[in-house]
Amino acid sequence: YRLCDHFGMTDMIATHLSMRVPGTTDQFLLIAHGLLFGEVTASSLLKVDVEGNVLLQPEFGADLPDYNLQPALAFPISNCTRLQPHHITLKLFSTATERDTLQIPEIVIIGAGLSGLRTATLLAEAGRDAVILEGASHLGGRIVSLDAIPSRAALSGASGRVDMGPAWVWPSMQPRMRRLLSHLGVTAYKQQASGDTLLERSVLSPPQRVATYTQEPPSFRVAGGMATVVERLVAQLSPGQIYLDRRVVRVESGDDAVTVHALSANGSVTTICCRRLVIALPPRLAAESVTFSPALPPPVEQAMRQTPTWMAGQAKYVAVYSRPFWRDAGLSGAARSAIGPLVEIHDASIPDGAAALFGFVGLTAAQRQAAGAAWESAALAQLVRLFGVEAGNPVAVHVKDWAQSPLTATAQDWPPLNAHPHYAALPESGSVWRDRLVWAGTETASDHGGYLEGALEAAERAVAALASNAASSHRPDARLHSGCGKGHHHT
Numbered sequence: 001y002r003l004c005d006h007f008g009m010t011d012m013i014a015t016h017l018s019m020r021v022p023g024t025t026d027q028f029l030l031i032a033h034g035l036l037f038g039e040v041t042a043s044s045l046l047k048v049d050v051e052g053n054v055l056l057q058p059e060f061g062a063d064l065p066d067y068n069l070q071p072a073l074a075f076p077i078s079n080c081t082r083l084q085p086h087h088i089t090l091k092l093f094s095t096a097t098e099r100d101t102l103q104i105p106e107i108v109i110i111g112a113g114l115s116g117l118r119t120a121t122l123l124a125e126a127g128r129d130a131v132i133l134e135g136a137s138h139l140g141g142r143i144v145s146l147d148a149i150p151s152r153a154a155l156s157g158a159s160g161r162v163d164m165g166p167a168w169v170w171p172s173m174q175p176r177m178r179r180l181l182s183h184l185g186v187t188a189y190k191q192q193a194s195g196d197t198l199l200e201r202s203v204l205s206p207p208q209r210v211a212t213y214t215q216e217p218p219s220f221r222v223a224g225g226m227a228t229v230v231e232r233l234v235a236q237l238s239p240g241q242i243y244l245d246r247r248v249v250r251v252e253s254g255d256d257a258v259t260v261h262a263l264s265a266n267g268s269v270t271t272i273c274c275r276r277l278v279i280a281l282p283p284r285l286a287a288e289s290v291t292f293s294p295a296l297p298p299p300v301e302q303a304m305r306q307t308p309t310w311m312a313g314q315a316k317y318v319a320v321y322s323r324p325f326w327r328d329a330g331l332s333g334a335a336r337s338a339i340g341p342l343v344e345i346h347d348a349s350i351p352d353g354a355a356a357l358f359g360f361v362g363l364t365a366a367q368r369q370a371a372g373a374a375w376e377s378a379a380l381a382q383l384v385r386l387f388g389v390e391a392g393n394p395v396a397v398h399v400k401d402w403a404q405s406p407l408t409a410t411a412q413d414w415p416p417l418n419a420h421p422h423y424a425a426l427p428e429s430g431s432v433w434r435d436r437l438v439w440a441g442t443e444t445a446s447d448h449g450g451y452l453e454g455a456l457e458a459a460e461r462a463v464a465a466l467a468s469n470a471a472s473s474h475r476p477d478a479r480l481h482s483g484c485g486k487g488h489h490h491t
Helices: 002-006 095-101 114-125 175-184 227-235 283-289 298-305 325-329 365-371 374-387 452-472
Strands: 027-030 046-049 054-056 075-077 080-083 088-090 107-110 130-133 145-147 161-163 188-190 196-200 208-211 220-222 247-253 258-263 269-274 276-279 291-293 315-321 331-337 342-347 355-361 396-401 437-439
Touching: 107 114, 107 258, 107 269, 114 130, 114 227, 114 452, 130 269, 175 227, 175 452, 196 374, 247 283, 258 276, 276 452, 283 298, 315 374, 325 331, 325 374, 331 374, 342 374, 355 374, 365 374, 374 396, 437 452
Parallel strands: 107 130, 107 276, 196 331, 247 291, 276 437
Antiparallel strands: 027 046, 046 054, 075 080, 080 088, 145 161, 188 220, 196 208, 247 258, 258 269, 315 355, 315 396, 331 342, 342 355
16 A cells, blocks of 8 residues: 555545455455555554455454455455456556656645636646546536526526525626636626615505616626536536535645545545645635645645635525516515515516526524524515515425535534625645645735635736746646655654
C-alpha cells in the first residue's frame, strides 16, 4: 500500500489490494475500509482466511463491519490472483512502467458552481487541463432549476423550469453575464412587472394596492431557467472532466504537487494529484469542511470564516399554477409584506409555460426549523390573502431552504444579514501555498461579490492568476510520478 502511495496510485477509484501472507495458501491481509493507502501500517491490517474468518484483528480494534471483505474471495493461482465472480486477472506490482502512462490533471477545481465551471471552460479555451470535483450529486452549486410541474412534460420541458436559487440577471450592468449568455446562445426575458403591487403593512388592515414602480435597470430571467447556463457550460467540457459526489475534505501541498482527498456519499475516498488547485467554494464553507496541510496562515483562515456565504441562510417558496390568474385583476404578481412569512413576492411565470408566484421567506433559518412545515402552510395562506382563493390551489409547490444544505451553509450563515456584505479577494495564502492555490467563487469578487456576475469575475481572476503562475514556472509534466502525493499526509 505504501509503495502504491509513493508512486501516486492512490484511491483514484474505490479499490483495494489483497495480499497473501507469505508461506500460506489461504491467509490474506486486507486494508481497513476507509483508510487511505498512505495511512496504512502493518498494525492496521486485518488478516482473514478464504472463508472470511478473522485470524488477526488490528490493534486499534475497529469493528468488523467497517472492513471490506471482498478480497477474501480471492485465491492464489501461480503468480496472479483471480477474483470471483468477475474473473479478472491482475498482475501485481507492475507499476514501474505502467505509472508513466497514468495521466493526472494539471489543475483541480473544487466546486462545480458557476464560478468553477466558468474557470474550467476558460482553461479549456486556453488549452489547459483541469478536473472538477463536486461534492453534490448535481451541477451548478446554488443554481437550481426545477421542473415547474414535474408530472406534466408539456409544461416542464426546456422552458418550463423555476429557479430555486439565483433567478435574475441585469445585462445592462453585468457585462460578463451579458457576454456569456450571448456566447452560449442563451436568451433572457424581462421580469414581468405589468400591473399593480400589493403591500401588507399590518394584520389590522387589508393589503394596499399601489402602482408598480419601474425598476432601472430592469431585471431579466433566463429562458429555461438559470440551469440552462450551467448545462451549456458543461457541454463545452470534455467527458470525464467533472466528478460528482466527490466532497473534498483534505488538501495537501507536498514537495512538487498538491494531493486532494475527496469523500463520496458511500464512504469511498478519491485521491487525486495536481500541480495547481482552484477552490471555487464559498470561503466560509471551505474553512469549515476542508483541512489544509500545511495549514493556511491565520489571517487567511480568519478571513475565510468571516466571509458570509451569500443567500446561504435564505429560503425560497414557489407556487405553480395552471394560469396567471392574478393578471385578470390587473396585478403584477409582486407584493411586499411586513406580516409574512413571505416578505417579497414576484411573478415567476414561464413564457408559454406554467404560471408561478415565488417569494423570499422572511423567517430566519432557526425560526423555519422550529416551525417545521407550518411556515409553508402559512405561506400558501398568505398567497390566498393577497391574491384570492384561486391562489390556494397550486398544481405544484417547490421549497428550497438553503440553510439546510450542508454543501452551501454553515451554522455561521444562519443569522440573517443586515446588508450586502463587502466581498473581496482573500489575503495571500502563504509561501507554501503560493502559486499552488487560487481562489474563485463569487464571495471572492471585489466588484460584484454575491452575484452571478461576481462568480464570473472571480473565474476570470483565477484563470489570470493561473496563467501568471504558469509563466513564472515551467509547465508541469502531466504524468504521474513519484513525487505526487509525497509530503504532508494525514496519519
